[in-house]
Amino acid sequence: MNRKSKRQILREGIFTANPLFISAMGICPALAVATQASNGLGLGLAATLVLFSMGIVLSALKRVIPYGVRIPCTMVIAATFVSIADIIVRVYIPAVYAGIGPYLPLLAVNCVILERAEFFYTRNTVADSAVHGLAVGLGYTAGLTLLGAVRELIGKGTLFGAPILSGVVPQTPLFLLAPGGMLVLGVIIAILNKLTGRSAGSPCGDCEGCRSAAGCTKRKGGRS
Amino acid sequence: MRSRPLQSVLTMAMICVICSLLLSLVYLASEPRAAAAAEAEAERARLAALPGASGFTLVEDAELVSGIDSVYKAAGSSGYVMTARARGYKKDIETVVGIDLDGRITGVVVTDVSGEIAGLGTRVALPAYTDQYMGAEAITADPGDPTAAYIESVENAEEASTAVFSCVSNALLQYRQLSGSEELSSGGV
Numbered sequence: 001m002n003r004k005s006k007r008q009i010l011r012e013g014i015f016t017a018n019p020l021f022i023s024a025m026g027i028c029p030a031l032a033v034a035t036q037a038s039n040g041l042g043l044g045l046a047a048t049l050v051l052f053s054m055g056i057v058l059s060a061l062k063r064v065i066p067y068g069v070r071i072p073c074t075m076v077i078a079a080t081f082v083s084i085a086d087i088i089v090r091v092y093i094p095a096v097y098a099g100i101g102p103y104l105p106l107l108a109v110n111c112v113i114l115e116r117a118e119f120f121y122t123r124n125t126v127a128d129s130a131v132h133g134l135a136v137g138l139g140y141t142a143g144l145t146l147l148g149a150v151r152e153l154i155g156k157g158t159l160f161g162a163p164i165l166s167g168v169v170p171q172t173p174l175f176l177l178a179p180g181g182m183l184v185l186g187v188i189i190a191i192l193n194k195l196t197g198r199s200a201g202s203p204c205g206d207c208e209g210c211r212s213a214a215g216c217t218k219r220k221g222g223r224s
Numbered sequence: 225m226r227s228r229p230l231q232s233v234l235t236m237a238m239i240c241v242i243c244s245l246l247l248s249l250v251y252l253a254s255e256p257r258a259a260a261a262a263e264a265e266a267e268r269a270r271l272a273a274l275p276g277a278s279g280f281t282l283v284e285d286a287e288l289v290s291g292i293d294s295v296y297k298a299a300g301s302s303g304y305v306m307t308a309r310a311r312g313y314k315k316d317i318e319t320v321v322g323i324d325l326d327g328r329i330t331g332v333v334v335t336d337v338s339g340e341i342a343g344l345g346t347r348v349a350l351p352a353y354t355d356q357y358m359g360a361e362a363i364t365a366d367p368g369d370p371t372a373a374y375i376e377s378v379e380n381a382e383e384a385s386t387a388v389f390s391c392v393s394n395a396l397l398q399y400r401q402l403s404g405s406e407e408l409s410s411g412g413v
Contacts, residue, residue, distance in 0.1 A: 065239075069232040073239050080243040084250050091258045094265075101342075 006131045013135025019112045020143030021189050022198075026112040029103045030144055031181040037160050040148030041141060042096035046085040047107055048137025051116060053081045055133030058121035074117045075108070082108040112140055150184050151175045266320075266335075270305045273322030273331035274298055280305060289401060291394040293318075303330060306398050308391035315339030317348070317387040321357075321395035327403070332357045332392055337384065345384035353378050353385070357392055365389060 004012075019025045026047075034040035057077055065073045086104050090097045097104070107113060116136055121129045153159055155175035157166035174180040192198070270280050277298035286295045293307040303324040309316040318336035323329055334349035347353060357363065360373035367374050375392075377385035 061239075065235055066228075066232045069236045073236060076236075076239055076243055080247055083247055087250055087254050087258075091254045091261060094261060 003128070006128070009128060009131050010135040013132055013137075014139040014142065017136075018139040018143055019136055020140055020147070020185075021192050023112075024189075025115060026110055026140060027185065029106065029110065030147055030185065031178045033100055033103045034144045034148035034151065034181065035155070035176045036099065036152040036158070037145050037149040038096060039099040040144030040146075042089060042093060043100050043103060043107075044137070044141025044144040046082075046089055046100075046104055047110065047112065047140050048134065049085050049088075050078065050081045050107055050113055051133035051137040051140075052130060053084075053133075054078060054113065054117055055121050055129035055131075056126055057081075058117055059124055059126045059129035062122045070122065071118075074114070078113055078117065079108040112136065146188065147181065147185060150188070151181060154184075155180065266307075269320040269333045269335050270296055270322070272333045273320045274303050274305050274324070275322075275331065277302055277305075283402070286398075286402060289394050289398040291390060292398045295398060295402065301325065304399055304402060306395040307335075308394050308398075309336075310387040310390035310394075311383075312337070312387040313340050313345050313383045317384060317391065319388055319391035319395075321392050323395065323399045325403075327361050327396075327399060329357045329360050329392065329396075332388070334388060340381070340384050345378075345381045347378045347381055348384040348388045353388070362396065363389065363392060 013019075017023060020027070020030055029043060030040075033043050054074075054077060058074065061073075082105060085107070089100070089104060116133065120132050124132070149159055153165055154169075154172055156173075157169060157171050158164060172180070175184060267280070271277060274280075277300070279299040280296035281299065283295040283297050283304075288295070291308050291310055293309060296305045296307075298305065303322060305320060305322045307318065307320050309318045311317075315338070316336070317334060317339070320331075320333045320335055321329065322331040332354040334354060337346045337349050340346045340348070356373070356375050360375075362372035363375050364372035365375060365377070367376075375385075375389055377389075
């Protein structure tokens with residue numbers, strides 16, 4: 001397997017394989033929590049902390065943890081780091097904690113985190129996993145913050161709580177609800193696809209290390 | 225690669241122990257700050273319930289009415305603030321009630337509605353509901369009762385509304401008990 005450079009891993013995590021806009025993972029908390037930019041930023045940073053810590057620990061322990069208990073161990077470690085993130089956000093940024101609600105503890109079973117744990121951390125070095133966790137976390141944070149900012153602007157006329165469009169543009173509370181979130185997410189993905197020239201048949205950019213790569217029709221150089 | 229069951233069990237147990245220790249350390253390290261933040265939040269709620277007070281002192285020797293957790297006396301004797309709780313939909317709803325020396329409610333702040341369904345029971349914490357209590361000396365859920373302020377429940381949130389109503393009723397009862405005992409003691413002196 002060809003090793004990717006750190007820059008390549010960073011670029012993939014944040015841009016070309018962005019978990020929210022390209023891989024379409026972690027959409028449930030995105031729709032529920034990212035109703036304003038600060039909530040999206042808070043949840044994203046908590047996810048980054050968990051992804052980064054798990055990257056280091058799981059890749060360091062990949063030869064220690066027997067295959068048969070890999071998933072239970074991953075769950076225990078994920079739950080530990082999520083609980084730590086939960087305590088930190090609750091104690092140090094209570095305003096953000098109130099906005100995120102129960103979705104922070106649910107990060108322990110977030111598909112972004114579990115998918116990374118299964119397909120990347122158990123197959124790569126500690127340094128690569130740490131960079132990858134950071135990149136995917138920052139990509140997820142950027143996605144959640146952008147989604148939250150757009151919904152907050154259209155739905156409330158504010159950005160990070162500051163009145164920007166209040167009184168200028170009529171507020172549309174629909175965008176603060178899940179259907180409005182789905183609409184905004186779809187439009188952002190469409191715009192990004194248009195800008196990057198990506199189509200439905202384009203590879204997701206993460207073929208190496210992907211268990212489904214052999215049979216994937218979107219794989220670089222694969223069946224079409 | 226097949227692993228031996230004992231190795232799997234030991235690894236799993238070791239990871240659980242290390243994770244537990246790590247969590248305990250983080251909890252212990254953050255506990256003082258969490259307690260301080262909780263106390264600051266409680267003080268903010270007391271100030272919102274009895275605006276204008278410069279501080280509060282816990283009344284330690286108060287004989288607490290059922291459902292009342294604590295009683296605070298405002299500095300300068302401008303009134304009392306009671307922390308009350310009553311069963312809501314899934315768990316207790318916590319409410320802070322301020323009452324001035326005339327026996328009038330100065331504010332009701334619902335501080336914990338975590339057991340309620342978002343958008344339904346949680347609406348009892350909104351001013352649209354809590355403002356009904358403002359200035360009342362006695363409250364009733366009977367619209368035909370002219371002797372007390374009628375409190376209308378939040379639609380589709382009867383359990384949560386009843387819980388807050390009980391909290392405020394108990395706070396009024398506690399106030400009467402406190403003012404009665406004060407009158408007795410001042411009369412005795």
